[in-house]
Amino acid sequence: MPKIVDKAQMRSDIIDAALRVFMQKGFGATSMNDIAKEAHVAKGTLYLYFDSKEDLLNEIAHKHFEQLRHKFMCETPCNTLKTFLACLEKTLLLTKEERHAVRMFFEVFGFNFESRQFIHTYRIFSKDIISGYTQILECLQKNGEIASTVNPQSESEILFMMLNGMMMHESFFTTNTMVIHATIQHYIGKGLLQDDQPA
Numbered sequence: 001m002p003k004i005v006d007k008a009q010m011r012s013d014i015i016d017a018a019l020r021v022f023m024q025k026g027f028g029a030t031s032m033n034d035i036a037k038e039a040h041v042a043k044g045t046l047y048l049y050f051d052s053k054e055d056l057l058n059e060i061a062h063k064h065f066e067q068l069r070h071k072f073m074c075e076t077p078c079n080t081l082k083t084f085l086a087c088l089e090k091t092l093l094l095t096k097e098e099r100h101a102v103r104m105f106f107e108v109f110g111f112n113f114e115s116r117q118f119i120h121t122y123r124i125f126s127k128d129i130i131s132g133y134t135q136i137l138e139c140l141q142k143n144g145e146i147a148s149t150v151n152p153q154s155e156s157e158i159l160f161m162m163l164n165g166m167m168m169h170e171s172f173f174t175t176n177t178m179v180i181h182a183t184i185q186h187y188i189g190k191g192l193l194q195d196d197q198p199a
Contacts, residue, residue, distance in 0.1 A: 011049050014039045015063060018056040022108045027057065057108075058117045064105050065125040071098070072129045072163065078136045081145045081192060089184045091163055093177065094170050102171035130156045137192075146192040159188065 017039035021030050032053055036046040050056050074087035094102075109118070133156035140146045166183070169175065 007049075010041075014041065014046060014049055015056065015059050018053065019060055019104070019108065022057070022060075023104060027053070027108065054115075054117075058115075058121065060105075061109065061118055061121050064101070065121055067101065069125060069128060071167075072160075073132055074136065079139065079143065081140055081189065084136055084140060085184050085189050088159070088163065088188065089181060092166055092170055092175075092180050092184075094167070099171045099174070102168065106168075126160060130160050133159055140192075150192055155192070162188070 014035070018030075018035045021034050021038045025034065030053060032046055033043055035053065035056065036043040039046065050059070072091055074084070076083065076087070078084040078087055130153075134152045137146065137150065137152035137155055141148060141150060141152060166180075170180075
């Protein structure tokens, strides 16, 4: 009886193997044969799933941004400024594994940030996060939680850029959680508050 192959699991195993080899040898020095050996599959089998190592790299980027999407997006409804700020703060509290994943991503992709596929994947990711934040800020504005002068779209773009940079910094240099808390409360929270609302 022929062995039943879980194609989704095989694809995932190959992606993980490619990431390990890219980390060890660098993207340029890695061959599809290296990846096949690491994944314990025949080279022909590898090509059934991916046409090239560039395809694998794009898949790794997609997987990374999907993981980040869950980190950036708020899991619970943000009906108050307080709950939204708590969501943003949680985004920056990275586990050891999350810090490692971000550092590894930059090591593998360091040279490839200008590729058309990478830029496309990043644009979709950033657009989704900014759209989510915009909806939250519009809701908070409607509820009188933030200033009526705030532009939800522009503010969301600024928030995304700030959090993106802070997450990168947090991945390489662990920050005191009190500093993260103060940054969120002071620079973001106070900036969104109505003038007549207490901080």
